[in-house]
Amino acid sequence: MDVANSVITKPYQNGISSLKAENIKWKSEKKSESLPRPIAVCGPSGSGKSTLLKRLLEEYRDYIEFSISHTTRKPRPNELDGKDYHFVTRKEIEEAIKNDEFLEHAEFSGNVYGTSKNAVKQIQNNGKLCILDVEMIGVKNLRKTNLNPKFIFVKTPSIEVLEQRLRNRNTESEESLQKRLARAREELVYGETPGNFDLIVVNDDLDEAYRQLKEFLRHDIEALKKQKMH
Ligand code: ADP
Numbered sequence: 027m028d029v030a031n032s033v034i035t036k037p038y039q040n041g042i043s044s045l046k047a048e049n050i051k052w053k054s055e056k057k058s059e060s061l062p063r064p065i066a067v068c069g070p071s072g073s074g075k076s077t078l079l080k081r082l083l084e085e086y087r088d089y090i091e092f093s094i095s096h097t098t099r100k101p102r103p104n105e106l107d108g109k110d111y112h113f114v115t116r117k118e119i120e121e122a123i124k125n126d127e128f129l130e131h132a133e134f135s136g137n138v139y140g141t142s143k144n145a146v147k148q149i150q151n152n153g154k155l156c157i158l159d160v161e162m163i164g165v166k167n168l169r170k171t172n173l174n175p176k177f178i179f180v181k182t183p184s185i186e187v188l189e190q191r192l193r194n195r196n197t198e199s200e201e202s203l204q205k206r207l208a209r210a211r212e213e214l215v216y217g218e219t220p221g222n223f224d225l226i227v228v229n230d231d232l233d234e235a236y237r238q239l240k241e242f243l244r245h246d247i248e249a250l251k252k253q254k255m256h
């Protein structure tokens with residue numbers, strides 16, 4: 027099932043997606059028919075999602091692509107617009123959501139985050155496995171779409187380790203850190219509820235966590251490699 031193709035009937039004329047996702051080629055849709063199911067990665071802020079995904083995307087850049095979300099959050103010093111996120115104003119994202127340009131969106135720690143339909147569609151057009159990084163509300167909302175992703179939950183061995191990693195990352199104000207920890211407690215309950223996730227990765231030792239992630243994706247990556255050879 028190709029959700030982006032099924033929900034989008036024509037290229038965007040207006041709004042964020044047309045501004046940010048320039049020069050989309052509306053290629054044959056054949057490629058995406060045989061693509062593996064997208065992967066939605068969720069987990070408390072600071073659990074290591076970006077670290078794991080960065081490694082995965084570097085190793086499998088020919089087969090896997092990251093769905094670049096939109097956010098109203100300000101960029102961190104090392105973040106690039108159009109690479110880590112599309113950084114937008116609240117007015118811009120609200121307008122685009124009203125225009126039905128988003129697959130899902132959510133408020134998180136005082137900001138809006140969302141996945142545009144175009145972000146997913148572009149990746150499917152490229153014939154690659156689409157990976158999304160979404161918080162808990164996003165996961166719940168994705169379940170209501172026909173994207174049909176597999177869901178992975180990433181967590182730390184304890185909430186204390188999570189707090190320490192967030193502090194060491196040195197990206198949050200004390201207020202933002204407390205909001206993220208409060209949300210983490212809710213996400214952990216949801217993440218640990220049986221049936222909510224296809225894989226739970228405890229990110230204690232990074233290499234071991236990465237190995238588990240890769241093992242979960244092994245069949246999909248092999249299938250994509252075979253497709254590329256033919
Ligand atoms: P998220 O994307 O889930 O918010 P990050 O990937 O930014 O989390 O990781 C949070 C912090 O923890 C970063 O500073 C990162 O370098 C560090 N980190 C990630 N995984 C590990 C690990 N296994 N052991 C120690 N530190 C880690």
Ligand code: 5GP
Pocket residue numbers: 067068069070071095096099130131132134139140141159160161162163164165
């Ligand atoms: P951060 O500000 O740390 O980059 O991200 C905060 C939270 O927003 C993380 O839990 C991350 O998974 C989530 N997030 C990032 N992009 C999206 C998105 O497009 N949709 C939703 N629902 N959550 C997102």
